[in-house]
Amino acid sequence: MAAQPAAPLAGWPVWGRPLGWLALILLGPLLLLPTPLAPLALGWATLLALVIWGIGVAAVIGAMVGTTTPVLMHLERGVRRWAARFAPDPGALWIQWAREAHRSSQAHWCLEQAAGLGGAEALFQEGLAYLDGGFGAGGQIAGLERMVRAAQQGHPEAAFWLAEALRTGRGGRGDAEGALRWYQASAAAGFGPAAAWLTEAHARGDGVAVDPGQARHWAEVAERLAPHPPLSRSLLRHDAAPEDPLVQAGASFLQSLEDMADRGLQHRAGRWALGVGAVLLAGLGMGTVVTFFLVGASGLFFLPLLMLAPPGIMLAWLAWQLRRDRPRQGRDRLREAAEAGDPEACFRLGVAYRKGTPSMPPDDSCAVVWFRRAAEAGHREAMGALAQAYLGGHGVVRDPREAARWTEASRQGPA
Numbered sequence: 001m002a003a004q005p006a007a008p009l010a011g012w013p014v015w016g017r018p019l020g021w022l023a024l025i026l027l028g029p030l031l032l033l034p035t036p037l038a039p040l041a042l043g044w045a046t047l048l049a050l051v052i053w054g055i056g057v058a059a060v061i062g063a064m065v066g067t068t069t070p071v072l073m074h075l076e077r078g079v080r081r082w083a084a085r086f087a088p089d090p091g092a093l094w095i096q097w098a099r100e101a102h103r104s105s106q107a108h109w110c111l112e113q114a115a116g117l118g119g120a121e122a123l124f125q126e127g128l129a130y131l132d133g134g135f136g137a138g139g140q141i142a143g144l145e146r147m148v149r150a151a152q153q154g155h156p157e158a159a160f161w162l163a164e165a166l167r168t169g170r171g172g173r174g175d176a177e178g179a180l181r182w183y184q185a186s187a188a189a190g191f192g193p194a195a196a197w198l199t200e201a202h203a204r205g206d207g208v209a210v211d212p213g214q215a216r217h218w219a220e221v222a223e224r225l226a227p228h229p230p231l232s233r234s235l236l237r238h239d240a241a242p243e244d245p246l247v248q249a250g251a252s253f254l255q256s257l258e259d260m261a262d263r264g265l266q267h268r269a270g271r272w273a274l275g276v277g278a279v280l281l282a283g284l285g286m287g288t289v290v291t292f293f294l295v296g297a298s299g300l301f302f303l304p305l306l307m308l309a310p311p312g313i314m315l316a317w318l319a320w321q322l323r324r325d326r327p328r329q330g331r332d333r334l335r336e337a338a339e340a341g342d343p344e345a346c347f348r349l350g351v352a353y354r355k356g357t358p359s360m361p362p363d364d365s366c367a368v369v370w371f372r373r374a375a376e377a378g379h380r381e382a383m384g385a386l387a388q389a390y391l392g393g394h395g396v397v398r399d400p401r402e403a404a405r406w407t408e409a410s411r412q413g414p415a
Contacts, residue, residue, distance in 0.1 A: 163178075
């Protein structure tokens with residue numbers, strides 16, 4: 001039996017029908033203008049104009065008071081909900097939108113919509129976002145709950161992540177027997193990394209009894225499933241977003257402008273030129289506005305300008321906010337270096353998670369993950385930090401034996 005083709009997740013197949021129906025609903029009454037029902041059509045047109053005007057004013061006010069969800073974002077979310085109603089696979093569409101989002105808040109909201117539908121992949125992706133950190137201890141618990149639900153539906157990688165969490169005690173839930181069962185379920189469902197882990201575990205006695213027969217069995221399974229896929233990454237991660245050509249071109253252009261401005265501001269003449277240019281540009285803009293008012297005051301021709309003013313002010317305000325709140329490259333580079341396997345970067349990222357920042361609460365569980373990566377690469381300070389975590393039960397189940405093992409390793413390991 002032939003496999004069903006995948007549902008489209010972008011372009012005209014997704015947006016054509018919902019936007020067509022929306023345009024028919026909003027603009028259809030205007031077709032009554034040539035008929036005796038023209039007054040109704042004019043009333044509808046006036047109502048649409050007032051709604052657009054109200055949205056513009058509300059957007060300006062919301063941007064100025066610093067609302068966390070701007071009015072235009074509410075509007076966008078409403079349109080996406082409308083489009084998802086027409087999709088043959090709404091869950092996959094919400095996940096695709098989360099993958100394409102370039103703001104973590106928007107991506108997280110899309111994941112919530114997908115997970116609300118109850119699909120295994122959506123639950124897995126939302127659980128992965130929670131486990132990746134930034135939500136505190138409650139985020140770890142919520143992430144494990146999503147992984148359990150996805151694994152119970154037969155999601156292979158969710159079962160693997162759940163087994164990893166139970167084995168390491170992530171989120172305060174340590175269960176060696178449960179971890180082994182989920183590793184086996186993941187491997188049986190066709191996830192190669194789980195079979196590879198079972199091979200090493202039975203060969204070395206890592207959490208299970210040494211069993212050469214089981215090791216050979218899982219080695220054959222792992223070989224049959226090769227090549228093994230890499231582990232998934234949270235869709236909320238900045239480096240997990242797709243390489244959007246438009247976003248790349250815009251970022252490159254803005255970076256070029258910033259570099260030119262930086263070079264110009266290094267000289268006194270450049271600073272003077274920039275200041276004079278800003279004053280002239282502001283004067284030109286004010287002159288244009290005053291001219292429009294003086295010329296059109298008698299016939300109220302300036303009303304379109306007034307209606308465009310709120311969206312214009314809002315866009316300028318949001319552009320300033322984006323410039324002020326743009327991601328700091330230092331933290332991004334640190335995470336990229338840690339993902340590349342740099343032990344020092346892994347240790348520093350673990351310290352950042354342990355201490356927290358004004359925009360991110362402390363997350364001991366994520367700190368332990370990065371300390372472990374650095375420690376396994378031979379980083380002495382990370383070994384000591386991991387020992388302290390096991391000794392005090394910070395982010396893992398308290399285990400004095402593991403604490404002693406890592407303390408001894410930190411004394412003997414390389415710097």
